[in-house]
Amino acid sequence: MIELEMHTVQSAPEDSRKLLQSSIDNFGWIPNQSAYMAESPALLSSYQYAHDRFSDCSLSDEEKAVVWITTGLLNQCRYTVQAHRWIALKQGVAADTLTQLETNPDSLPEKLRAIHRFTQVVVKAQGIIPQPAAMDFLRAGYTRQNMLDIILGVSQKTMSTLLNSLAGTQIEPEFMNVS
Incomplete structure (x- = not known):
C-alpha cells in the first residue's frame, strides 16, 4: 500500500495549513481524511469547497x-x-x-x-x-x-x-x- 503522510497544521504544505485549521474549527480536530488530503492543497481546497457548496444546496x-x-x-x-x-x-x-x-x-x-x-x-x-x-x-x-x-x-x-x-x-x- 502506498504510504501517504497524515499532515498536521505544522507539517502540511503552506497552502493546506489554513484549510486544516478550518477543519479544527469545524470538528475540534483534523479528520484523518483531511490530514491525508493536505498533501495536495488543490485536492483539500476543492474537497472543502465542494463540501461547503453541497452543504448549502437545495437538499x-x-x-x-x-x-x-x-x-x-x-x-x-x-x-x-x-x-x-x-x-x-x-x-x-x-x-x-x-x-x-x-x-x-x-x-x-x-x-x-x-x-x-x-x-x-x-x-x-x-x-x-x-x-x-x-x-x-x-x-x-x-x-x-x-x-x-x-x-x-x-x-x-x-x-x-x-x-x-x-x-x-x-x-x-x-x-x-x-x-
Whole structure:
C-alpha cells in the first residue's frame, strides 16, 4: 500500500495549513481524511469547497446524508459512511433512517428512496446518466436543481472515497461515538 503522510497544521504544505485549521474549527480536530488530503492543497481546497457548496444546496440535511452515505456504501468506503452518519446525527437526522439506508434502503420513505436510487445511478454512471433514471427522479417530486446538486454531492464524495481507498484511512474514535 502506498504510504501517504497524515499532515498536521505544522507539517502540511503552506497552502493546506489554513484549510486544516478550518477543519479544527469545524470538528475540534483534523479528520484523518483531511490530514491525508493536505498533501495536495488543490485536492483539500476543492474537497472543502465542494463540501461547503453541497452543504448549502437545495437538499435537506436528511437528503444530503442519503447522498453522502449511499456514495460511501457503493464506493465501499466505511470512513465516508461512518463520518457522515456522525454528521447526520449531529444535524438531527433520525438514527432509524440511517440504519434503514444501510441495511434496507427499499424501506425508506418514497422521497428518500428516490434520492438513494438516483444517487446509485449517478455513482455507477461512468459519465452517462440514463434519461429514464433522471425522469423517474423528477417524477418523484424532485427538481432539476436537486438532480444537479446530487451530482455535486457524489463528486465531492468521490474525491474522498478515492483518497480513503488509497490511504487506507482509519476511522477516528470521535466518528465511532454515534447513537
